[in-house]
Amino acid sequence: MASKGTLTVLNLAGAGKLLSRRAFSTTRLVGAKQMTVRDALNSALDEEMSRDEKVFILGEEVAQYDGAYKVTRGLWKKYGDKRVIDTPITEMGFAGIATGAAMSGLRPVCEFMTFNFAMQAIDQIINSAAKTFYMSAGRVNVPIVFRGPNGAASGVAAQHSQCYGSWYAHCPGLKVVSPYNSEDAKGLLKAAIRDPDPVVCLENELMYGVQYPMSDEALSSDFVLPIGKAKIERPGKHVTLVAHSKAVETCLEAAKELAGKGIEAEVINLRSLRPIDTDTINKSVVKTNHLISVEQGWPSCGIGSEILARLMESEAFYHLDQPALRLTGCDVPMPYTQSLETAALPRPVDVVDAVKRLLKVK
Amino acid sequence: MAFKTSLSCACNVFFRHFSRTTLKSSPITQPKFPGAKTSWTEKLQFTEPSQYTPIPVYRVMDRTGNILDATQEPQIKDEILLKMYKDMSVLNVMDKILYESQRQGRISFYMTNYGEEATHIGSAAALTLDDLVYGQYREAGVLMYRGFSLQDFVDQCYGNSDDKGRGKQMPVHYGSKDLNFVTISSPLTTQMPQAVGSAFALKGTNKVVVCYFGDGSASEGDAHAALNFSATLECPVIFFCRNNGYAISTPVNEQYRGDGIAGKGVSYGINTLRVDGNDVLAVYNVTKLAKEYAVKENKPVLIEAMTYRVGDHSTSDDSSAYRSPKEVADWATNDYPTKKFRYYLESKGLWNGDKEKQLLEQTKKDVMSAFSVGEKKLKPKWTEMYEDVYKFLPAHIRKQRDSMVEHLKKYKEHYPIDSFQK
Ligand SMILES: Cc1ncc(C[n+]2csc(CCOP(=O)(O)OP(=O)(O)O)c2C)c(N)n1
Numbered sequence: 001m002a003s004k005g006t007l008t009v010l011n012l013a014g015a016g017k018l019l020s021r022r023a024f025s026t027t028r029l030v031g032a033k034q035m036t037v038r039d040a041l042n043s044a045l046d047e048e049m050s051r052d053e054k055v056f057i058l059g060e061e062v063a064q065y066d067g068a069y070k071v072t073r074g075l076w077k078k079y080g081d082k083r084v085i086d087t088p089i090t091e092m093g094f095a096g097i098a099t100g101a102a103m104s105g106l107r108p109v110c111e112f113m114t115f116n117f118a119m120q121a122i123d124q125i126i127n128s129a130a131k132t133f134y135m136s137a138g139r140v141n142v143p144i145v146f147r148g149p150n151g152a153a154s155g156v157a158a159q160h161s162q163c164y165g166s167w168y169a170h171c172p173g174l175k176v177v178s179p180y181n182s183e184d185a186k187g188l189l190k191a192a193i194r195d196p197d198p199v200v201c202l203e204n205e206l207m208y209g210v211q212y213p214m215s216d217e218a219l220s221s222d223f224v225l226p227i228g229k230a231k232i233e234r235p236g237k238h239v240t241l242v243a244h245s246k247a248v249e250t251c252l253e254a255a256k257e258l259a260g261k262g263i264e265a266e267v268i269n270l271r272s273l274r275p276i277d278t279d280t281i282n283k284s285v286v287k288t289n290h291l292i293s294v295e296q297g298w299p300s301c302g303i304g305s306e307i308l309a310r311l312m313e314s315e316a317f318y319h320l321d322q323p324a325l326r327l328t329g330c331d332v333p334m335p336y337t338q339s340l341e342t343a344a345l346p347r348p349v350d351v352v353d354a355v356k357r358l359l360k361v362k
Numbered sequence: 363m364a365f366k367t368s369l370s371c372a373c374n375v376f377f378r379h380f381s382r383t384t385l386k387s388s389p390i391t392q393p394k395f396p397g398a399k400t401s402w403t404e405k406l407q408f409t410e411p412s413q414y415t416p417i418p419v420y421r422v423m424d425r426t427g428n429i430l431d432a433t434q435e436p437q438i439k440d441e442i443l444l445k446m447y448k449d450m451s452v453l454n455v456m457d458k459i460l461y462e463s464q465r466q467g468r469i470s471f472y473m474t475n476y477g478e479e480a481t482h483i484g485s486a487a488a489l490t491l492d493d494l495v496y497g498q499y500r501e502a503g504v505l506m507y508r509g510f511s512l513q514d515f516v517d518q519c520y521g522n523s524d525d526k527g528r529g530k531q532m533p534v535h536y537g538s539k540d541l542n543f544v545t546i547s548s549p550l551t552t553q554m555p556q557a558v559g560s561a562f563a564l565k566g567t568n569k570v571v572v573c574y575f576g577d578g579s580a581s582e583g584d585a586h587a588a589l590n591f592s593a594t595l596e597c598p599v600i601f602f603c604r605n606n607g608y609a610i611s612t613p614v615n616e617q618y619r620g621d622g623i624a625g626k627g628v629s630y631g632i633n634t635l636r637v638d639g640n641d642v643l644a645v646y647n648v649t650k651l652a653k654e655y656a657v658k659e660n661k662p663v664l665i666e667a668m669t670y671r672v673g674d675h676s677t678s679d680d681s682s683a684y685r686s687p688k689e690v691a692d693w694a695t696n697d698y699p700t701k702k703f704r705y706y707l708e709s710k711g712l713w714n715g716d717k718e719k720q721l722l723e724q725t726k727k728d729v730m731s732a733f734s735v736g737e738k739k740l741k742p743k744w745t746e747m748y749e750d751v752y753k754f755l756p757a758h759i760r761k762q763r764d765s766m767v768e769h770l771k772k773y774k775e776h777y778p779i780d781s782f783q784k
Contacts, residue, residue, distance in 0.1 A: 061610055061611055068610075086612060088612070088616065089550060090581045090582055091582075154470070156470070157530065158530065159547065331751075333530075335529070335530060335747045336531055339777070339778050343744075343766075
């Protein structure tokens with residue numbers, strides 16, 4: 001057996017109580033204003049709509065109903081029918097209309113009720129939105145945002161519970177962001193709207209209602225985050241945990257538990273899946289000598305596969321003390337039963353267990 | 363050289379024909395373009411939607427259950443009429459109880475069928491068990507009429523060990539191979555082209571495929587593909603649209619313009635019927651006619667059943683945000699399909715207040731008992747999670763399963779293992 005390489009560990013290992021992880025604790029900054037991810041997305045939309053009248057929103061139920069998950073709350077009242085548009089149920093149709101509007105100079109934000117339904121529209125996203133700039137030799141750009149909830153929700157089974165991170169991250173021409181907390185959500189969505197290229201913004205339904213602190217800077221209407229830069233959510237020196245979206249929270253919880261055992265995990269929040277911030281990951285690995293990627297998506301050709309492959313191709317590879325690991329969702333369609341659903345996704349105990357195995361501690 | 367010669371020959375032939383036709387004085391009355399069979403006009407004008415007479419709504423009864431034209435009263439045996447009425451009522455009671463159970467957090471999701479009972483039962487009664495049904499999700503009555511028991515419904519919603527779907531799907535995503543009812547799939551309208559594919563496969567077998575869909579789903583591209591292909595491939599399929607006025611919060615006037623869903627049928631070259639979806643006898647008649655025609659001619663039929671969604675879209679919806687309670691109450695009190703049918707049965711002497719009371723009491727008991735039995739059943743064996751991804755369990759999935767088995771041996775006490783089948 002090669003001493004270096006990758007070893008797939010699925011999420012099955014790990015001792016510990018099967019806790020209901022439906023309620024989340026978050027680090028609270030004293031005095032900082034708390035904001036839900038939903039409100040952060042809403043204020044990003046609101047600010048960008050008032051800043052640039054070319055920005056408009058379309059999708060199913062986004063206007064009078066305020067969006068299936070209420071992300072567009074109040075925007076129809078404020079901006080009216082012209083800029084917040086309810087569409088018939090035709091994802092391929094409204095994604096195409098949005099793409100065409102972007103080709104003609106507007107800045108559409110195309111909301112999918114969930115990314116599961118964007119499967120109906122994926123030809124418009126990839127064959128048209130992502131490739132038109134290239135195919136037109138740079139004459140027609142497509143400044144569009146495709147956004148909506150992505151990944152596993154709760155108790156909605158196989159057809160409503162998958163992560164499209166690696167699907168979209170695979171495609172040149174697209175940029176892909178996957179915010180974790182409220183600051184991410186606001187800063188990345190605003191950057192996406194201002195970006196000259198098509199951006200896919202993968203949100204998470206289970207995070208919409210969760211509150212996170214917002215710095216003064218993040219509250220400002222000038223706040224944007226750079227697409228393609230990861231963030232070190234928690235510094236550490238023994239092991240690097242890389243994740244995006246809800247899995248960042250899984251890693252932070254695991255890191256907290258590990259800290260009690262004297263293990264300092266460095267948690268990297270990717271924020272952006274394309275481009276992916278290889279530098280930040282590699283620098284961290286040079287420091288910690290251990291890497292585990294954690295994601296809710298499936299293992300094959302996943303975000304973790306990409307991270308590990310890139311590491312393998314870099315100098316940082318020689319700094320690994322152990323083969324890097326991937327923790328992913330179980331390689332089956334999402335089961336409906338709640339206890340199996342929980343078991344099919346990486347939990348903090350799985351991360352803790354993987355870290356202990358990697359570091360060879362009991 | 364050879365090429366040149368044959369080309370000039372072709373030209374000669376062409377010109378000969380050309381000159382002969384131009385010389386003839388008799389005018390050509392019909393255009394010969396392959397793309398449309400129609401006439402010429404020298405008048406420049408739009409064909410306006412307003413010049414078109416909308417397809418009328420076929421009905422048998424008025425709102426109080428009176429037969430309007432005696433020749434249209436279907437000849438249905440009393441026992442069948444009573445089964446139809448009973449199923450409509452049972453559906454109602456089941457909806458109430460399962461809706462409540464979602465509210466109490468016992469199941470994750472539910473969708474009621476209030477107001478659309480006649481579309482389900484009227485159509486189901488006109489079909490046979492051989493016919494293949496594709497539903498959207500709000501067709502529980504069809505499945506009930508075909509023999510899915512209360513226990514079957516409850517078991518599916520609980521995803522317990524007797525659930526035919528082995529706990530793999532969300533509540534209301536029923537399916538039954540025995541009853542020829544294809545398992546409900548969440549992404550809208552995907553069932554429509556699939557139904558055409560099935561009908562293509564069943565051509566000439568005297569069976570028909572019935573595909574239910576909503577007014578909102580009709581907007582998906584798949585609806586176009588399905589209607590068009592069914593016509594060109596000449597498939598025995600009945601497209602049954604439940605036009606209930608809303609798609610979640612989107613009212614039909616934002617969903618489409620023109621003469622509803624029925625109006626589209628004719629332009630696809632499909633025989634079309636529009637029916638009062640709150641009149642169970644009318645729904646029965648149109649479905650029967652549709653089946654006879656589809657099977658005999660190997661051709662599709664489009665039925666648009668006009669109805670109203672009296673309940674919320676689902677347990678994730680609160681419809682008071684987009685429609686007035688008065689509007690809902692108006693349909694619930696003045697044109698409720700079950701009530702209309704009851705008036706009819708009473709006028710025939712088949713039903714009365716006592717029977718009604720008895721039926722409701724018995725049904726409530728039956729639903730409650732199915733409910734408490736279903737709730738107590740174990741979940742399917744947890745290894746089910748790894749089954750049916752592929753026909754034969756591949757090595758990598760077996761490895762995942764085996765490591766979970768090992769893991770559970772060690773850490774049994776941390777898992778709700780007792781709630782799963784051994
Ligand atoms: C492809 C796809 N897009 C969106 C949805 C979300 N969705 C579920 S039901 C529904 C409304 C459907 O309305 P309609 O077809 O009129 O049926 P009804 O609910 O009125 O019976 C929507 C938008 C979905 N399930 N699939």
